[in-house]
Amino acid sequence: IILRLRLNSSTSLDETVQFLKSQIKKSFNTDDIGFVLLKDTEFTILNGSNSVFLSEVGKKCVEFIAENIRVKKEALLYSNIQNQLADETIPFSSLMVVPMIESDSLKGFCIVSHSIPYYFTFDMFKLFQSLIHHSTLAITNSMLREELERMVITDQLTQLFAKGFLNDEIKQSMEKDEEGTFILLDIDNFKKVNDTFGHQTGDEILVQVANIIQQNIRSSDIGARWGGEELAIYLPGASLKTGSQVAHRLVEAVYKNTKPKITVSCGVSYWNKKRKDQVESLFNRADVGLYHAKERGKNQVVIKEDKSPF
Structure with missing residues (x-):
């Protein structure tokens, strides 16, 4: 008993x-x-x-x-x-x-x-x-x-974490860590992929990109499905330099290892204890960086470190 x-x-x-x-x-x-x-x-x-x-x-x-x-x-x-x-x-x-x-x-x-x-x-x-x-x-x-x-x-398609879990982990990280880097990643021309190859292939592409993310981050890092064709990665305790290197590595790896071949664009943002910051601001800066990456021709990384909207 x-x-x-x-x-x-x-x-x-x-x-x-x-x-x-x-x-x-x-x-x-x-x-x-x-x-x-x-x-x-x-x-x-x-x-x-x-x-x-x-x-x-x-x-x-x-x-x-x-x-x-x-x-x-x-x-x-x-x-x-x-x-x-x-x-x-x-x-x-x-x-x-x-x-x-x-x-x-x-x-x-x-x-x-x-x-x-x-x-x-x-x-x-x-x-x-x-x-x-x-x-x-x-x-x-x-x-x-x-x-x-x-x-x-967990997102059932990609087996990455859900967005809500990622949000909670970043909030906890901002309380206990000294710094961290956030990467927002979007599959370029995803609608064209779906229209050309079908939605099943679109899902397969999402899974391929999710697997590439998992292969290129540490066990302590968090890969998540942000929504639609957008994926996100949070690197707790990682410097902006490290986060930028990871983002560039992902852009290169996706282009080399997907079939049909696709590209991704990334926006990168960063926080540390020396300046007051919020989770929403971290997200917004990465989103602006992603927007600029798309504007500049896609298949690239843009870092948005300051807090100004553009």
Whole structure:
């Protein structure tokens, strides 16, 4: 009961995984613990799993287990997995694996290992099954909650963040960071693309540009769907020089890597703690910069650093 209450009080998947890890380690004194999600023929190793399962040999072992779990859908106990796979490079011997099943659907499995062969007893195996059985609902609920939250803040076509989320992040950044750069990007002649190739191709172009954005920004940066064919990028803590370099890199990358080939124009604005600024002003300056980029022939970057409207 205490376990269920503690699990149900966890607000995120990471918290749920970390709590389960602590309970498993306390109960079984295991070397390594992994949580694996299954979808179709693919598997995903959750954050919080020990790094051994992310290594090349660890993934080989996880893949072998995933195939067996999909077929048998039952808990597995390996006394010496090295013999089973004929691979002495695997850094563990004993394994317990329990599937996570919710509403008769296989969601994934939890795996624990130990370097000593025949380390886990049958009683430990049964206890581990009980622990994962009572934890699966909490894990799947955490996954569902995070998926719903992700859908709320994510544009479904481009998989970039939604505009509202970007606005909130910039406001927070202006409170805690020293500076930041905002890039407003617009696909040139997008109506012509739709008229020539159709709206499906127009959507594909948007996805291509969104992917190029993701490939050219840091994990801490925020790419967002601004509206229509306009996309936006916010670089927290980035200087104007850095933001300008990113914008120019994006203009070049879009021209080189889209099919059918298209171009984009960018307006860039910047703020720092030394001068009083507002989010709306940051947006407006980038919008003016974008307008000038279009006027000057498109496929280029214009920086609008001062606060004057033109």
